[in-house]
Amino acid sequence: MAFGVLIVLACLAAGCRSSSGSGEGGSGAVQVIEDKGSDTLVNLALAWAEAYTEIRPEVRISVTGGGSGTGIAAMINGTVDIANASRAMKPEEIAEAEANGITPVQFIVARDAIAVVVNPENPVSELTLQQISDLYTGKITNWRQLGGDDRPVVLLSRESNSGTYVYFLENVVRMGEKESNLLFSPNTLLMSSSEGISAEIRQNPNTIGYDGLGYVTPDQKVIAVAQSADGPYTLPSVATVNDGSYPISRPLYMYTAGQPAGEVEAYLDWVLTEGQALVLKLGFVPLE
Amino acid sequence: MIEALIRVIGVSSIGLVLLIFAFLLREGVPAFLTTPLRGLFGTRWYPTFGFFGTLPLILGSILVTLTAVAIALPLGVATAVFVREVAPNWAREVLKPMIEVLAGIPSVVLGFFGITILAPLVREGLGTPTGLTAFTGSLLLAYMALPTMISVAEDALDAVPRSYRDAGLAMGATQWQTIWRVVVPAARSGIVTAVMLGIGRAIGETMAVMMVTGNAARMPITLNSLFMPVRTMTATIAAEMGEVAHGSAHYHVLFAVGILLFVFTFLINLAAASTIFQKRRRGGLR
Numbered sequence: 123m124a125f126g127v128l129i130v131l132a133c134l135a136a137g138c139r140s141s142s143g144s145g146e147g148g149s150g151a152v153q154v155i156e157d158k159g160s161d162t163l164v165n166l167a168l169a170w171a172e173a174y175t176e177i178r179p180e181v182r183i184s185v186t187g188g189g190s191g192t193g194i195a196a197m198i199n200g201t202v203d204i205a206n207a208s209r210a211m212k213p214e215e216i217a218e219a220e221a222n223g224i225t226p227v228q229f230i231v232a233r234d235a236i237a238v239v240v241n242p243e244n245p246v247s248e249l250t251l252q253q254i255s256d257l258y259t260g261k262i263t264n265w266r267q268l269g270g271d272d273r274p275v276v277l278l279s280r281e282s283n284s285g286t287y288v289y290f291l292e293n294v295v296r297m298g299e300k301e302s303n304l305l306f307s308p309n310t311l312l313m314s315s316s317e318g319i320s321a322e323i324r325q326n327p328n329t330i331g332y333d334g335l336g337y338v339t340p341d342q343k344v345i346a347v348a349q350s351a352d353g354p355y356t357l358p359s360v361a362t363v364n365d366g367s368y369p370i371s372r373p374l375y376m377y378t379a380g381q382p383a384g385e386v387e388a389y390l391d392w393v394l395t396e397g398q399a400l401v402l403k404l405g406f407v408p409l410e
Numbered sequence: 411m412i413e414a415l416i417r418v419i420g421v422s423s424i425g426l427v428l429l430i431f432a433f434l435l436r437e438g439v440p441a442f443l444t445t446p447l448r449g450l451f452g453t454r455w456y457p458t459f460g461f462f463g464t465l466p467l468i469l470g471s472i473l474v475t476l477t478a479v480a481i482a483l484p485l486g487v488a489t490a491v492f493v494r495e496v497a498p499n500w501a502r503e504v505l506k507p508m509i510e511v512l513a514g515i516p517s518v519v520l521g522f523f524g525i526t527i528l529a530p531l532v533r534e535g536l537g538t539p540t541g542l543t544a545f546t547g548s549l550l551l552a553y554m555a556l557p558t559m560i561s562v563a564e565d566a567l568d569a570v571p572r573s574y575r576d577a578g579l580a581m582g583a584t585q586w587q588t589i590w591r592v593v594v595p596a597a598r599s600g601i602v603t604a605v606m607l608g609i610g611r612a613i614g615e616t617m618a619v620m621m622v623t624g625n626a627a628r629m630p631i632t633l634n635s636l637f638m639p640v641r642t643m644t645a646t647i648a649a650e651m652g653e654v655a656h657g658s659a660h661y662h663v664l665f666a667v668g669i670l671l672f673v674f675t676f677l678i679n680l681a682a683a684s685t686i687f688q689k690r691r692r693g694g695l696r
Contacts, residue, residue, distance in 0.1 A: 214658075311624040311639050312625040313625070326530075326540055
């Protein structure tokens with residue numbers, strides 16, 4: 123939460139240049155685009171904003187984290203131009219927006235894979251979705267049951283307001299079944315940031331966690347995941363996410379209040395075309 | 411003129427507290443109307459899926475707070491006795507300001523210390539599955555409650571008349587016996603106040619607790635709960651309030667948790683105040 127709220131004026135360099143009077147247009151009016159939301163997307167959104175102000179110094183893009191819900195709420199209240207979200211808007215959020223006279227427009231801007239990670243000391247390296255689900259619902263409580271060491275399992279998760287939490291619950295714990303009402307085990311540790319998860323994974327060999335592929339650091343061990351026990355077990359990567367063989371991946375969204383126009387439209391066009399070149403560098407998966 | 415100004419300021423601060431409470435009530439009471447009481451005091455806290463059982467959070471806060479006070483009380487009283495009764499004057503002059511400095515360390519810094527140093531020590535030292543436990547949180551809270559408890563307990567010892575000590579020593583008691591049998595019992599109600607204020611400090615603390623207790627909303631009713639993760643009321647509000655949709659059931663329940671927290675601290679402060687008033691009425695020691 124608090125960790126995510128880093129407000130960065132992405133255009134520091136570019137902004138200084140234009141204020142020193144080199145702008146040939148001479149109109150002097152600097153357009154500011156406010157972009158807020160998902161902590162999963164924040165690094166990518168920052169990279170886009172920085173690259174875009176290189177090309178268009180007269181546009182400033184201010185990127186803020188805080189979570190998908192925060193960004194969508196701000197878009198509904200009209201305080202930001204673009205909301206970043208790692209999940210689709212909920213029906214009640216759309217209803218709230220429409221009550222405010224706003225029709226949200228959805229753009230898929232990149233794809234993300236959720237990696238399941240353990241401490242490098244843990245000998246377990248392959249799991250099926252069913253096994254991960256059993257771990258997170260508390261059915262499996264010792265690594266020995268999965269062929270690992272005799273150690274208790276410590277479950278790590280993002281906070282319940284994170285888009286990653288909802289995605290993981292629906293698609294991994296409940297294995298995509300709408301009827302399922304499985305929930306995370308009450309023993310699951312809810313961490314308020316990606317850094318909280320990686321810190322605990324790093325120092326505790328009992329842990330299992332999940333987070334966006336872009337946030338996995340080299341000191342965590344990534345688990346190869348299979349849809350069913352027959353395999354194949356796949357490690358998350360750009361190739362496996364794009365060809366659909368890695369089972370835990372999802373689209374990332376940007377929302378605008380109504381059809382975008384002017385600078386916002388130009389920016390989104392750029393994000394969906396040239397901007398895709400940056401996606402890979404940040405550990406996400408570009409659109410095909 | 412100045413008198414009137416001071417009066418206005420004094421009244422307005424009370425007014426502000428009332429306004430805050432009115433606001434809490436306005437936002438929190440709908441939770442009691444829309445969510446059935448059995449749901450509200452149920453054992454499952456999954457706010458994203460409509461399970462608003464606050465019992466794990468309430469018990470979590472109580473567990474962490476009481477353990478913290480149990481750790482801090484002997485340390486606090488012993489320190490107060492040492493500073494007031496045993497330490498030579500020069501040491502007292504050095505120690506008192508140092509204790510005040512303890513109170514000034516930001517809780518997020520302590521939380522960082524807890525997550526990087528204390529949690530691994532707890533896990534390896536006690537063999538718990540994870541170092542992010544209720545006990546780790548209690549250790550940090552005890553440390554944070556100590557300065558308050560020490561200075562209040564020390565004031566209470568200070569208020570014990572010199573004649574008590576002289577009488578004890580004249581009866582042939584050693585200094586040790588005088589302290590434990592005469593001075594500390596005479597200051598008992600002041601020490602109770604110190605404990606109450608320590609509890610008040612501990613139950614309201616948020617940041618450090620959120621960082622080191624693991625925030626798992628499990629019912630802390632098994633014997634090993636102290637060495638398992640726990641989720642407190644304050645951490646829940648802090649972690650979830652920023653993302654909640656305005657006016658939703660979850661939003662109102664978070665305010666209801668705030669009301670509970672307010673009532674708890676109010677009762678504790680009331681208990682602390684009443685011990686002070688009792689003493690006043692008896693005309694005894696402060």
